[in-house]
Structures are given as structure tokens and as C-alpha cells.
Amino acid sequence: METAxxxxxxxxxxxxxxxxxxxxxDQLTAVFTHxxxxxxxxxxxxxxxxxxxxxxxxxxxxGAVKEARSAGGDVRLAAxxxxxxKVLELAGFTGILKVYGDLESAVAGFGA
Numbered sequence: 001m002e003t004a005x006x007x008x009x010x011x012x013x014x015x016x017x018x019x020x021x022x023x024x025x026d027q028l029t030a031v032f033t034h035x036x037x038x039x040x041x042x043x044x045x046x047x048x049x050x051x052x053x054x055x056x057x058x059x060x061x062x063g064a065v066k067e068a069r070s071a072g073g074d075v076r077l078a079a080x081x082x083x084x085x086k087v088l089e090l091a092g093f094t095g096i097l098k099v100y101g102d103l104e105s106a107v108a109g110f111g112a
Contacts, residue, residue, distance in 0.1 A: 003031050010110045011076075012040035013103065017049035020057030028057070032064040041073025044106045048079035058091050065097060074098075078106035 001024035004015040012035050020028055035043060043064065050057075065075040077099045080088060088094055100106035 015046040019052040021054040025056035076106040
């Protein structure tokens with residue numbers, strides 16, 4: 001798994017590529033923790049490069065959204081692939097997190 005972080009307006013985009021599972025979840029947690037500690041509480045997880053996520057990946061997202069919301073922000077999901085979206089739906093995450101079809105819409109969801 002690889003990550004890249006970029007500022008886009010009010011949002012901080014975390015681009016994730018590869019698989020998010022038990023071996024990579026701690027790395028992704030560290031990225032979200034670092035961004036939240038820096039005061040970046042409007043996070044967009046760009047999932048178009050994620051080909052697989054396990055329950056460990058779901059736990060990372062849940063932890064990030066709890067921390068962001070407690071700091072007055074939120075986490076949005078952008079462009080998950082069909083298989084990843086299915087996992088999110090089955091786990092009930094689409095009722096917890098806002099999911100957008102593309103990155104631009106997710107970023108715009110935080111306003112200018």
C-alpha cells in the first residue's frame with residue numbers, strides 16, 4: 001500500500017493505492033493520525049486506487065472518522081472501486097460515511 005497527501009481547498013486528500021489489510025493498516029492509521037494532529041480535520045480518502053480492504057482497513061476508517069468528528073471535522077470517501085464499495089456497504093459504512101463517486105465532489109462537499 002502507498003499513500004500520498006495533498007491539500008485541496010479546505011480538504012486534505014489522502015490518496016491510497018493498493019491493499020489495506022492487517023499488514024498495511026498501521027501505516028494508514030499513522031497517516032490519518034499525523035494529518036489530524038496537524039489540524040487537518042476535513043479529510044478525503046481517495047479510494048480509486050484501493051483494490052482490496054479487509055476489516056483492518058475498515059477499522060482505520062472508523063477510527064479516523066471518530067477523531068475527525070470529535071475535532072469538528074469529518075472524513076469523506078471518494079471513488080471507491082466496485083468491490084471496495086460492496087465491502088463498505090455490507091459493513092454499514094455507507095450509512096456512517098459520505099461516499100462520493102469522484103474526488104472533486106468529495107472535496108467540494110467541504111465547501112470553499
